Amino acid sequence: MAELNFDGDGFLTNPEVWNDEVALQIAQADGIEMTDKHWAVVRVIRNNFNEKGNAPMIRTICKETGLKLKDIYELFPLGPARGACRVAGLPKPDGCV
Amino acid sequence: MEKLTTEQIDKALHLLKMRPDSKLETHLNACVHCGLCAESCMYYKTLHDDRYMPARKVELVAALYRKYCTLIGRVAPFLVNARPLDEQMAEEMTDALFGACTMCGRCVKHCSIGVDIAYVVHFGRRMLAAMGLVPATLQATVDAALQTGNNMAIPTADFVDTIQWMEEDLQDECGSEARIPLNETDKNILYTLNPREPKFFPLSIAALAKIFFAAKESWTISTDMYDVTNYGLFSGNNEHAKSIAKRLHDEVFNKHCKILVLGECGHGSRANRWEGPNYLQHSYEFETITAVELINTYIREGRIKLDKSLNQELVTLHDPCNLVRNGGLESELRYTISQSVTHFKEMTPHGIDNFCCGGGGGQLAMSEYNERRIAIGKIKADQIRNTGAKVVVTPCHNCVDQLIQLNNIYKLNVKIKTIAEIVADALVLE
Numbered sequence: 301m302a303e304l305n306f307d308g309d310g311f312l313t314n315p316e317v318w319n320d321e322v323a324l325q326i327a328q329a330d331g332i333e334m335t336d337k338h339w340a341v342v343r344v345i346r347n348n349f350n351e352k353g354n355a356p357m358i359r360t361i362c363k364e365t366g367l368k369l370k371d372i373y374e375l376f377p378l379g380p381a382r383g384a385c386r387v388a389g390l391p392k393p394d395g396c397v
Numbered sequence: 398m399e400k401l402t403t404e405q406i407d408k409a410l411h412l413l414k415m416r417p418d419s420k421l422e423t424h425l426n427a428c429v430h431c432g433l434c435a436e437s438c439m440y441y442k443t444l445h446d447d448r449y450m451p452a453r454k455v456e457l458v459a460a461l462y463r464k465y466c467t468l469i470g471r472v473a474p475f476l477v478n479a480r481p482l483d484e485q486m487a488e489e490m491t492d493a494l495f496g497a498c499t500m501c502g503r504c505v506k507h508c509s510i511g512v513d514i515a516y517v518v519h520f521g522r523r524m525l526a527a528m529g530l531v532p533a534t535l536q537a538t539v540d541a542a543l544q545t546g547n548n549m550a551i552p553t554a555d556f557v558d559t560i561q562w563m564e565e566d567l568q569d570e571c572g573s574e575a576r577i578p579l580n581e582t583d584k585n586i587l588y589t590l591n592p593r594e595p596k597f598f599p600l601s602i603a604a605l606a607k608i609f610f611a612a613k614e615s616w617t618i619s620t621d622m623y624d625v626t627n628y629g630l631f632s633g634n635n636e637h638a639k640s641i642a643k644r645l646h647d648e649v650f651n652k653h654c655k656i657l658v659l660g661e662c663g664h665g666s667r668a669n670r671w672e673g674p675n676y677l678q679h680s681y682e683f684e685t686i687t688a689v690e691l692i693n694t695y696i697r698e699g700r701i702k703l704d705k706s707l708n709q710e711l712v713t714l715h716d717p718c719n720l721v722r723n724g725g726l727e728s729e730l731r732y733t734i735s736q737s738v739t740h741f742k743e744m745t746p747h748g749i750d751n752f753c754c755g756g757g758g759g760q761l762a763m764s765e766y767n768e769r770r771i772a773i774g775k776i777k778a779d780q781i782r783n784t785g786a787k788v789v790v791t792p793c794h795n796c797v798d799q800l801i802q803l804n805n806i807y808k809l810n811v812k813i814k815t816i817a818e819i820v821a822d823a824l825v826l827e
Binding site: 307308309310311330354355357358359360369377378379380381382392393394395396397 | 534537538541548549550551555558559562591592593595596597598599600626662761762763764765766767768794795798801802804805
């Protein structure tokens with residue numbers, strides 16, 4: 301496995317090395333057991349990142365996974381940014397997150 | 398760190414020598430080294446490192462002042478601890494002023510002679526900003542705001558899509574007359590948001606829209622400029638802060654609105670309401686108020702009806718530093734809570750003596766100092782746990798994000814809500 305580099309917040313700084321194993325590793329550190337729903341959220345985020353270079357809106361995540369807002373907050377208690385985007389191997393988004 | 402160039406040093410010293418700043422000079426000369434500030438500071442209390450005593454942070458800037466602005470500092474620096482601006486100094490300043498201060502101002506209230514320590518820290522950050530030494534993650538948030546109009550670089554189409562989604566949810570609950578009006582003109586209120594709301598946590602937008610609907614308010618949100626934040630306040634680059642503040646100021650005119658209402662954001666409220674006129678060098682021609690004050694007024698004037706029995710869980714309140722200690726909204730917040738929830742318990746201490754969440758001053762954006770931010774947050778986590786509350790209410794999205802993390806890491810098992818959310822939960826629609 302390629303070397304993983306994390307920033308002080310635990311976000312990957314070399315997102316290109318991300319794969320499912322890395323996702324499992326980050327999720328485990330957060331005490332999350334990855335289910336199909338978790339993976340669905342992670343895939344939407346990752347695809348958006350690959351296509352557009354940033355994190356998707358929570359709107360996009362809900363629309364494409366069919367999950368409700370409440371479900372996503374429950375799946376990733378640290379929230380869409382520090383929870384889901386971090387597991388999906390994105391760099392830290394800017395702003396109050 | 399890399400060697401400082403003469404140009405960098407000149408830019409920072411220019412600020413120090415630029416013009417007589419009587420407030421700065423007074424506060425740099427006034428510290429009597431009594432040490433009372435130490436125990437007021439979350440960093441010192443948690444890390445027990447002398448470098449993080451508030452007085453030691455002031456001393457960094459004061460040492461430069463003595464070196465470059467006093468005769469004795471120039472001729473006999475060793476007598477008065479005057480220090481040159483070199484790499485060592487810049488490193489110490491970056492670590493202490495960016496990395497170990499939330500600019501919460503609690504030390505100011507505990508200072509025996511009232512030194513405005515947060516003001517001096519901000520001045521130190523200005524010197525670092527002049528040298529281009531703002532931590533990269535904090536600068537990235539400022540740059541996003543300058544380049545795209547919002548600090549998370551949300552494209553307009555995505556923003557509109559999210560607002561329409563929230564409007565549909567609102568209409569399911571309240572009927573088709575409930576709306577989230579975009580880009581309308583000649584309304585009473587121009588409302589603003591923290592970009593993290595549309596990006597990741599949009600329920601607070603729907604909650605506020607529900608309150609506006611109940612109050613029969615005339616309002617709008619501009620898709621061109623809705624961002625209430627201004628990280629220029631924290632980076633120390635006043636030119637950046639000015640251009641971000643000006644954009645929001647001008648948008649009130651573009652949309653012909655009467656009142657600028659600042660969404661639930663502590664530093665954004667401060668940057669626009671209290672610092673904005675200083676950045677722009679003129680008073681605002683329209684009324685500027687916070688969402689906290691607006692909701693408070695709706696309740697007092699009977700424009701919205703609340704049934705506090707709808708909120709039965711024990712609630713506590715986290716006072717955002719910029720709205721309460723530095724903004725004076727302590728009683729407004731408590732009145733609103735008293736009308737919205739059945740059971741309430743204060744944290745100890747609270748109000749103007751409250752502890753910061755630990756994420757203020759730009760800390761939440763700065764990954765460089767994440768470990769410290771979480772460590773000092775334990776003080777806030779313990780405060781929350783000691784209340785036994787199930788819900789923590791706070792009118793600041795930055796605090797909300799820090800509290801979400803503290804909730805997770807320190808296993809507090811609480812829900813975190815904004816003022817709009819707790820009030821919307823108690824709303825009785827007629």
